Amino acid sequence: MSVMQEENVTKRNYKPLIIAVTIIVNGLVVLLAGLPGVEGFDAFDVHILPMFNAIFNSFTFLFLLAALIAIVKRKVDLHKKFIYAAFITTSMFLVTxxxxxxxxxxxxxxxxxxxxxxxxxxxxxxxILAAVIVPLALTSVARAWNMENERHRKIARWTMPIWLYVSLTGVLVYLMISPYY
Structure with missing residues (x-):
């Protein structure tokens, strides 16, 4: 898309939404870290959830890698699909x-x-990087949606490697702590 076409796109201000989601997600994680858990919960074995976390992180890592390969090959539509898939699996990770x-x-x-x-x-x-990736990933997507391609590229150069690291280390943390559940 040319600069002229970029200027014709109606840009939305996603900043308040990005700030709100970042505060809610990171705040929720900090809050939960201090809670003792629900005593007597026995509807299912809750220790299966970290395995799902690792599975979702694995898929996120693979989707991000595929998105990176797609954009290097200039396959923008495929890149978008893999990024959206990564957001879905990251969201599923967050729920579990x-x-x-x-x-x-x-x-x-x-x-x-x-x-x-x-x-x-x-x-x-x-x-630390999981907390940082929330606003980075959201800002990267917002810039892409607003067709701010150059600004998107600049932040995505930081977002992609950090998000890859976070998703990979999430799996490593699970593999290292899983014997102690």
């Missing part, structure tokens, strides 16, 4: 993550030595 942390108490990591240092490094960087 919130449900697990609402229903179950936190599981401590039981490993020791070098593995514990590796686990906590991955976990801490994952948590």
């Amino acid at each position: 993550y919130v449900a697990h942390h609402f229903l179950a108490e936190s599981t401590p990591y039981g490993g020791t030595g070098v593995l514990a240092y590796i686990y906590y490094f991955i976990l801490i960087t994952h948590i």
